[in-house]
Amino acid sequence: MSSTTLGQSSKRVEVLGLPIDCVTMDQCLSRIEEMIAGPDSNIVVTADASGAVIAQSDQEYADIVRRATLVTPDSNGVVWAANRQGAGLKERVTGVDIVERVCRLSADKGYRLVFLGSEPGVTDIAAENMRLRYPGCNIVGTRHGYFPSESDEVVAAEIAEFKPDVLFVAMGIPRQEKFIAKTLSIIKPKVAIGVGGSFDVFSGRAKRAPMVIQKLKLEWLWRTLLNPKKFSKAKTLPVFAWMVMRGK
Numbered sequence: 001m002s003s004t005t006l007g008q009s010s011k012r013v014e015v016l017g018l019p020i021d022c023v024t025m026d027q028c029l030s031r032i033e034e035m036i037a038g039p040d041s042n043i044v045v046t047a048d049a050s051g052a053v054i055a056q057s058d059q060e061y062a063d064i065v066r067r068a069t070l071v072t073p074d075s076n077g078v079v080w081a082a083n084r085q086g087a088g089l090k091e092r093v094t095g096v097d098i099v100e101r102v103c104r105l106s107a108d109k110g111y112r113l114v115f116l117g118s119e120p121g122v123t124d125i126a127a128e129n130m131r132l133r134y135p136g137c138n139i140v141g142t143r144h145g146y147f148p149s150e151s152d153e154v155v156a157a158e159i160a161e162f163k164p165d166v167l168f169v170a171m172g173i174p175r176q177e178k179f180i181a182k183t184l185s186i187i188k189p190k191v192a193i194g195v196g197g198s199f200d201v202f203s204g205r206a207k208r209a210p211m212v213i214q215k216l217k218l219e220w221l222w223r224t225l226l227n228p229k230k231f232s233k234a235k236t237l238p239v240f241a242w243m244v245m246r247g248k
Contacts, residue, residue: 010070013085016052016243018065020073022087029101031070036111036165036190042069043180044193046095049077049240051173056243061174064181072098077237081244095195099168099202100130106166107136114162114189116155117145117170118199126202140164145171149179156183167192170199 010031011022023031035042045051045068055062065071072093073079079089106113115123127139141162147155159167167189169176176194184192 011087012071013082013087015047015078015081015085016056016240018047018052018055018062019068019071020047020078020082020087021071022082022089023070023072023093024091025093025097025101028070028072028093028098029105032098032102032166032191033105035069038190040190041184041188042191043177043184044068044070044072044098044191045177046072046074046093046098046194046196047078048075048173048196049081050075050236052078052081053236053240053243054174058174061177064174064177067181077240081240084244095170095193096198096201098193099195099198102166102168103130103134103137103139106138107134110136110138111165112163113137113139114141114143114159114164114167115139115170115199116143116159116167117176117195118197118203120144120146122203122205123170123199125204126199129202129204145169145176149175152179152182153186156186159183160187164189166190168195168198169193170195170197172196 010027012019013022014020032044043064045065047065055065073082073089074092074094076092079092082089102111102113105111115127117123123142123144127142131137131139141159141164143155143159164187167187169180169192171179173194173196180192180194
């Protein structure tokens, strides 16, 4: 299965050597629906600043991003860096928002969704909450993400039985993207998307920042204060900014 068969219908810019599609959320959803209607499997990457930094020393991950059909600007840092290249972006297109909007579409159009990732139990709760929020949301399968990479093909064979239109994988960067790339030909979803901590949010285990915090572009600080384990991710932000300013 090819992950790049759809034509590029949006402007692209490069941030630290990675492609970023200049799309709004509505444009992203339109592209995803085109992928679902098409014959092939596609990878969608939600690109944030930490991922861009990781890509500088992880060639496998960088190559996956470059091969993806669609790469969305997931973080304010990426939006800022892309706009330095003339992208004209006015909003982030985040994994958690994509999951919610696709669940809403599924309730209307019956798209088959699978949730894979997070800790045991969390994914099931997230799925049930989305079914309650959007009655008719067609989440056909769930599975936790706590398994070694040596079991990727076995898990992929299990997921393939659900015949998903859209596979959401929440294992963190770059594990989720590497799982998707490794197993795309086994699962054969129309769309596979890495969505980080989205299931933690939808299960109620984690809380999104209030809208005022999001508008102030301080959601990263909110997450770090609530969960100090995220400090390792937050500390990549100044590294990312330095790399962009240096023109690496």
